[in-house]
Amino acid sequence: MADLIEGMKFEQKHGKSRVRVGRVWRKEKDGKHIFVEWNVNISLFSNCLSAYVNGDNSDIVATDTMKNTVYAKAKECSEVVSVENFAIELGRHFTSFYHQVTTAIIKIVEKPWERVCIDGQPHEHGFKLGSERHTAEVTVKKSGSVLMTSGIEGLALLKTTMSGFEGYIRDKYTLLPETRERMLATEISTSWRYSFESLSTVPIKPLYFSERFLDVKKVLVDTFFGPPREGVYSPSVQSTLFYMAKAVLNRFPDVASIQLRMPNIHFLPVNLPSKDSPNIVKFEDDVYLPTDEPHGTIEASLSRPQSRM
Ligand SMILES: O=c1[nH]c(=O)c2[nH]c(=O)[nH]c2[nH]1
Numbered sequence: 001m002a003d004l005i006e007g008m009k010f011e012q013k014h015g016k017s018r019v020r021v022g023r024v025w026r027k028e029k030d031g032k033h034i035f036v037e038w039n040v041n042i043s044l045f046s047n048c049l050s051a052y053v054n055g056d057n058s059d060i061v062a063t064d065t066m067k068n069t070v071y072a073k074a075k076e077c078s079e080v081v082s083v084e085n086f087a088i089e090l091g092r093h094f095t096s097f098y099h100q101v102t103t104a105i106i107k108i109v110e111k112p113w114e115r116v117c118i119d120g121q122p123h124e125h126g127f128k129l130g131s132e133r134h135t136a137e138v139t140v141k142k143s144g145s146v147l148m149t150s151g152i153e154g155l156a157l158l159k160t161t162m163s164g165f166e167g168y169i170r171d172k173y174t175l176l177p178e179t180r181e182r183m184l185a186t187e188i189s190t191s192w193r194y195s196f197e198s199l200s201t202v203p204i205k206p207l208y209f210s211e212r213f214l215d216v217k218k219v220l221v222d223t224f225f226g227p228p229r230e231g232v233y234s235p236s237v238q239s240t241l242f243y244m245a246k247a248v249l250n251r252f253p254d255v256a257s258i259q260l261r262m263p264n265i266h267f268l269p270v271n272l273p274s275k276d277s278p279n280i281v282k283f284e285d286d287v288y289l290p291t292d293e294p295h296g297t298i299e300a301s302l303s304r305p306q307s308r309m
Contacts, residue, residue, distance in 0.1 A: 012045075013044060015041065017042075019039070020037070023074045032125075036110060036113070037113060038108050038109070041108070042070075042105075043105040046059070077089075083135075084138065088106075088140065090104065090106045094140075095141065103142070106136075106139075109134075114127060114130040134152065144198050145197060146198060148193065150191065150212065150213055150216070151192065156186070157185070158183065160183055161231070162234060163182050163234040182267075183267040183288060184240070186263055188260065190261070192216060192258040212254075215251075216252065216255070219244075219247050220244050220248065223244045224240060237296065241298055245300065259299070262299065263295045265292070267291070270283055271283045
């Protein structure tokens with residue numbers, strides 16, 4: 001995608017960021033409304049070199065046009081659509097409608113609006129904001145080849161036991177006591193790449209990717225916690241991360257790779273010494289000081305042998 005200009009390499013792309021759109025689908029049958037809110041980022045690789053070097057804009061897709069296209073395509077979706085399929089639709093449009101555009105990268109973050117329940121009953125048109133966000137990134141080429149990833153941002157998980165950290169390198173700077181009993185808290189960011197490589201092989205079932213998103217999230221959460229009564233022991237964030245990644249690849253054949261970022265958010269034991277014993281507060285796995293920073297950063301990716309990350 002690089003051009004040679006006066007013996008120098010030149011690469012460019014342009015797009016529109018943070019295009020926010022809300023979409024309601026009103027179901028005639030059961031009166032239920034479905035609502036999504038998306039934040040869309042568009043990036044186009046296109047042959048518009050003349051704009052840069054000659055001031056000639058005749059090959060430019062205006063970023064304002066890109067923004068308007070988001071609203072037009074949202075309007076065109078007469079049925080509920082997954083965030084992944086909406087990204088594909090935009091990518092397909094930009095690469096097929098404009099001869100100048102060779103590749104479109106569409107990133108979308110969905111805001112976690114959830115249907116409320118009133119007196120145990122799902123509300124027809126009432127929503128509240130949840131926590132973790134669903135993300136999608138789709139790259140579409142003019143040839144019809146695709147790269148698809150989905151992800152989760154801000155999935156905060158915590159368990160009050162069944163976690164420890166022992167046996168690590170000790171040197172003169174090491175003060176951390178070894179333990180088999182600690183709190184484990186994290187805020188997971190993850191993205192997984194699907195193995196579909198062309199538009200023609202992407203599943204056509206509506207909401208396929210919305211269901212996959214929920215299934216992957218469930219496998220990640222279940223693996224983090226283990227069974228409800230006994231849980232599962234975590235010897236480190238690293239080990240838990242690896243088992244979570246492995247569980248996803250084992251369970252979903254169409255996931256080619258997964259990346260996980262799991263900060264280790266520390267809850268520090270509280271001990272308040274007293275001049276006269278006993279201490280005002282003696283830590284007995286009960287009172288903690290929650291912290292945001294500093295925190296550990298643990299990240300890794302796991303891929304099937306033949307896959308690109
Ligand atoms: O699970 C952990 N992994 C680490 O790498 C680490 N380092 C640390 O100080 N505490 C922890 N905990």
